Amino acid sequence: MVLDLRELIGESVKVLPFAEERSLAGEDAKEFSDDLLSGVLSASGRVENHAGCLTLEGELALDGEFRCARCCRSFRRVFRFPMSYRLAETLAGEDTEEFLLLEDGCLDLSEVVRCQLLLELPSRFLCREDCLGLCPVCGCDRNVTQCSCDLRERDPRWNVLQNFFDEED
Ligand SMILES: [Zn+2]
Ligand SMILES: [Zn+2]
Known part of the structure; x- marks a missing residue:
């Protein structure tokens, strides 16, 4: 999903809510982990314009079927991660790390969600701590x-x- 933020940038609206959901199976699930068998990846939140500063706040959630690293049984778990970003139309040198860069006033939300999940999802899963x-x-x-x-x-x-x-x- 690509968010068109041009109205927000032009300040004809102050807040732009978003919500996207996609199901993961097969190769799409494997991208995140070999032990993610299937799942639903969702992201929701809002982008706001505070006097020219664009912020994105929200939550991403993965409701998935995982394979336990110890006993190999599959089990269901929901992971939730808060999303908090600052957005910029152009980057000025030192701030490169901290901002998500917009392209023609648009943000590729699916890509942001994908990158965050890859970073935050643990590398192995246990059906329970004491499995x-x-x-x-x-x-x-x-x-x-x-x-x-x-x-x-x-x-x-x-x-x-x-x-x-x-x-x-
Ligand atoms: Zn287990
Ligand atoms: Zn034995």
């Missing part, structure tokens, strides 16, 4: 099944003791 994951020995889902595999990492200090006993025999 126990899959057993590395038998492969069962340890959230569901309690297997009897020995998962303890042996403390290397025991080896010294073990050697001691081995020598005793």
Whole structure:
């Protein structure tokens, strides 16, 4: 979605609300993460003109189906990120980083949303903080099944003791 801000710049309106939504699946979802299976990406807010300064405030949300990095089960989660930008028609040197640049009075909102989501979305997802994951020995889902595999990492200090006993025999 491209926002045409020319009326706002010309001050015939002071506020321009926006809302866009698109569904993500397949390659579109993969762009953000291999573990994002599908989702709906939405952004809403407003652009305002305060005495010639254009600001964009809003929220972007991703309601998605994710694959857990530990147990591989899919689960649904909603991520929300606040959007806050300053917009400029032209850039003057040092301010380059802080402003979104308009092109002919228009802003490519979809691109802004895409870039922000790429920056803010975590690189891996857990179905819950304490997900126990899959057993590395038998492969069962340890959230569901309690297997009897020995998962303890042996403390290397025991080896010294073990050697001691081995020598005793
Ligand atoms: Zn999990
Ligand atoms: Zn096991």
